[in-house]
Every structure is written in C-alpha cells, then in structure tokens.
C-alpha cells in the first residue's frame with residue numbers, strides 16, 4: 075500500500091543481505107526505514123514493536139531465521155535462534171508457526187544450503203500472507219456491498235480496533251483489506267478508528283494508513299464506540315486477531331471484547347478477519363501464557379511530539395503508581411458474526427473452523 079503516494083511493503087530483503095522494515099514505533103511522526111543485519115536486531119524489533127501485528131511478526135521471525143543462518147547454519151544455532159524468536163511475544167500464533175515451518179524445511183538440509191533455502195522460504199511465507207490478505211479483502215468486500223444493498227444506504231460506517239491494517243501484515247491488512255477493496259469499487263466508506271490505548275495503534279497506525287489510502291476516518295477514544303453504536307453511527311465492526319482458538323474464541327488487542335459486547339447488544343455485525351495462519355487448532359482454551367502482559371510504563375507514559383516537533387516521552391500518571399497492562403483479551407465466538415478468511419466466510423465456532431480446514435483455497 076502507499077505512504078505519501080509511494081508503494082511499500084512492511085518487510086523486505088535488501089541486496090546487502092539485511093532485512094528492511096518500517097520502524098513502526100516512529101509512526102505517524104516520521105517514516106524511518108531501517109535495516110536489520112542480525113538475528114538480535116530482529117528480536118529487538120519484535121519485542122519493541124518496531125514490527126508488530128500477528129502476520130508481520132510471523133514474517134519477521136522467518137527473516138530472523140534467515141539472518142541466523144547467514145551467520146551460522148549449524149543445528150545448534152537453528153534450535154537456539156528458533157527458541158529465542160518464539161519467546162519474543164507470546165500471543166500471535168503466526169510467530170511460532172513461521173518458525174516451525176522454517177525448522178521443518180531446514181532440518182533435513184545440509185548446512186551449506188540452509189541460508190539460501192531459508193531466504194526462499196521466508197519470502198514465500200510473506201508472499202503467502204500477502205495473497206491471503208488480498209483474498210480476505212475480496213470476501214470482506216462482498217459482505218460490505220451486500221450490507222449496503224440490504225439496508226439501502228449510501229455510505230457504510232465501519233468501526234475497527236487496533237491496527238489490523240497493512241502495517242500489521244505484509245500488505246493489504248486483514249480488517250482493512252475489505253475496506254481497501256470496497257473503496258476501489260467505489261463504495262462509500264467511513265471508518266471509526268478506536269484509539270487503542272495504551273500503545274495507540276489505532277490512532278498512530280490505522281488512521282495514518284487509511285488517510286494515506288484516501289479512506290475517510292475519524293479517531294475515537296476507546297470508550298466512545300458504545301455510544302456511537304447506540305446512536306446508529308456504526309453499521310458493522312471489523313477487527314483482526316492474533317489467535318483464533320479451536321473453539322472459535324478470538325484473542326485480539328485489549329478492548330476488542332468490550333466492542334464485541336456492545337455490538338452484540340446493539341445488533342451490529344461484528345466480523346473478525348484473519349489468514350488461516352492465525353488459527354490455533356491445538357488449543358480450545360485460553361491459557362494464561364497466551365496473553366501478553368507488557369511493561370506498565372506503556373500505560374503510565376505517553377510518547378508524542380510537542381509543538382516544536384520534538385519527540386518526547388512524558389509521564390501522565392502519579393509517580394510510583396501501580397499499573398497493569400494486559401495487551402490482549404478474549405472474545406467468545408458467540409459474539410462474533412462471522413470470520414472472514416482467505417477461503418471464505420465461516421462461523422466462529424469449532425464447527426466453523428473445521429469447515430475452514432476442509433475447504434480449499436479457490
């Protein structure tokens with residue numbers, strides 16, 4: 075997608091054998107493209123959220139293995155690098171599955187072939203995600219256009235939470251792909267963008283990318299969605315997810331559950347968009363270690379630019395206060411209208427997911 079009318083992907087491999095990324099901790103104030111040369115750099119980028127979003131951290135972890143194999147293709151390094159990458163963030167299932175794919179394919183290869191092979195596999199993981207997101211957009215666009223026809227409205231108001239946009243994937247995004255595809259077809263759309271405290275992915279990233287693509291959008295505080303729903307200002311909600319459990323419950327950015335409850339109470343459809351790589355078929359219950367708790371200072375402090383354009387980090391809470399910062403919550407499948415995937419539309423339930431698995435990609 076585009077920033078200032080120039081096309082970008084979120085991650086790529088450079089000729090000098092480094093990995094290029096957009097440093098998302100600097101957005102929306104500055105567009106910093108950086109190069110990562112070592113496994114250590116990828117680990118830091120994932121932990122500090124220079125790259126974030128379930129599919130993108132899956133892609134970044136795959137490139138982490140590439141950089142590790144470039145330096146030392148031994149079995150020992152493959153095992154240790156994989157463990158370290160998997161430990162960077164616990165919630166998104168994509169991260170572990172990318173590392174597992176890399177391992178499964180590299181294990182049987184001779185050491186001398188591992189670097190070249192790892193590069194091809196990592197590139198394929200990214201291409202695959204991009205294609206999944208494109209297809210999610212085509213299925214999601216149908217839902218939007220059918221809603222418009224059925225309700226005989228001119229413009230659709232969509233509420234989204236966090237950033238499940240192209241910045242969270244390789245391209246297109248999950249929740250945003252239906253929006254971008256609908257817009258291309260001339261459908262009139264306005265997006266309510268939840269600010270998404272504490273890291274403000276909605277305000278800093280979703281609004282930024284939608285504006286760069288020409289999608290009308292308005293940032294709202296996280297607590298405003300319920301009121302707007304009651305006032306008839308929201309037609310549907312679309313979010314992404316970091317992990318869909320085998321029973322159809324959805325783990326996503328903290329605050330998603332409250333939006334789904336409010337949507338349910340107001341009879342507003344609540345869709346979750348995801349590539350199959352986000353489905354956790356092994357677990358049908360949430361365990362404590364699936365929910366990431368991040369540092370309390372993400373809550374007690376805010377980062378922004380002052381009137382002289384100087385980037386500052388300031389404390390907004392009382393000194394030495396106690397703060398708890400869970401980064402994800404769980405939305406029961408019963409609150410979710412449908413899952414939008416690259417294979418089509420499915421119920422968010424064990425049965426729906428089993429139908430997903432038995433459907434092939436068209």
Ligand code: MRU
Pocket residue numbers: 126127128129166235236237238239242243247248249275313314315316326327401
């Ligand atoms: O903590 P983040 O910014 O990595 O969380 C991102 C989200 O929760 C997204 O909604 C999710 O990854 C879906 S991304 C297509």
